Amino acid sequence: MEETELTRPLRDLKAAGAQVTLAAITLDPCETVQHDRYEGETLTPDALLSDVQASDYDLLVVPGGTCNVDRIRVNEDAITLAQEFAHEGKPIAAICHGAWLLVNDGLVAGKTASPCRYTAADIKNAGGHYVDEQLHVDDANSFKLITSRKPADLDYFVDAIKDALN
Secondary structure (H helix, E strand, O other): OEHHHHHHHHHHHHHOOOOOOOEEOOOOOEEEEEOOOEEEEEEOOOEEHHHOOHHHOOOEEEOOOHHHHHHHOOOHHHHHHHHHHHHOOOOEEEEHHHHHHHHHHOOOOOOEEOOOHHHHHHHHHOOOEEOOOOOEEEOOOOOOEEEEOOHHHHHHHHHHHHHHHO
């Protein structure tokens, strides 16, 4: 996954006092990359996606990067978790390609989102509306969707996540 799109929200939320769980498909170390090609930091997950339930959390953050999201968007545990958050009316924040998970979950229909431009057609084809903005927050259809385009938008993205938790 894209290093900064995972580590920045993770660390900023922890520093703000939030209890954060890094969940993954396996408990193997998560290798991150910078710009999808340069080696980044390796982090160890706290839990398996299959063991995480939306009822135990206030918000779901889906980091970007093309490789990880391409895998989790077809993972039944990831799909189920995101759908649980939406059905419980809890916020979901996705940056860059992270919105692909929400496309596969059927959660962008009727929503406006601002992920990376490479997902614009996917958002539109799934019944959503794509906008090119640093941050877009959509409260329509029973849950809050927070989206940002790229690492340069992380200040806005992280601030919106913190606001959603307050």
